[in-house]
Amino acid sequence: MALDRYDPIFMAPPAGPNPELMLSAVLHLMSHYTAHHSAEGGCIKLASVIERHLKALASLPELAPVLSATCQQLSEQWAHVVERQLPPPERSSFLARIMTRARHAGSMV
Numbered sequence: 001m002a003l004d005r006y007d008p009i010f011m012a013p014p015a016g017p018n019p020e021l022m023l024s025a026v027l028h029l030m031s032h033y034t035a036h037h038s039a040e041g042g043c044i045k046l047a048s049v050i051e052r053h054l055k056a057l058a059s060l061p062e063l064a065p066v067l068s069a070t071c072q073q074l075s076e077q078w079a080h081v082v083e084r085q086l087p088p089p090e091r092s093s094f095l096a097r098i099m100t101r102a103r104h105a106g107s108m109v
Contacts, residue, residue, distance in 0.1 A: 019063050026053040044085040051078035
């Protein structure tokens with residue numbers, strides 16, 4: 001059986017960064033984030049994925065400069081969304097820090 005070299009699958013461009021596909025994906029992700037945004041905030045994982053997609057798009061050399069700049073600005077804005085949603089670091093009490101230091105000092109002797 002001979003292969004049909006005119007089949008669209010054989011005429012597809014080689015695999016690699018595809019700006020149109022990446023832009024389509026990030027727009028889809030952003031719409032999901034907006035649609036599922038609840039009162040307590042959106043999904044931090046989804047926001048992080050959006051931020052990474054935008055950053056990757058901004059770094060593509062074949063992307064038009066205006067799109068690259070827009071993706072860079074949006075990437076920074078989404079990074080702030082992610083930072084705001086991260087839980088605050090757990091602060092240990094003064095007594096807990098002293099006890100931890102005492103344990104470490106005792107084990108060094």
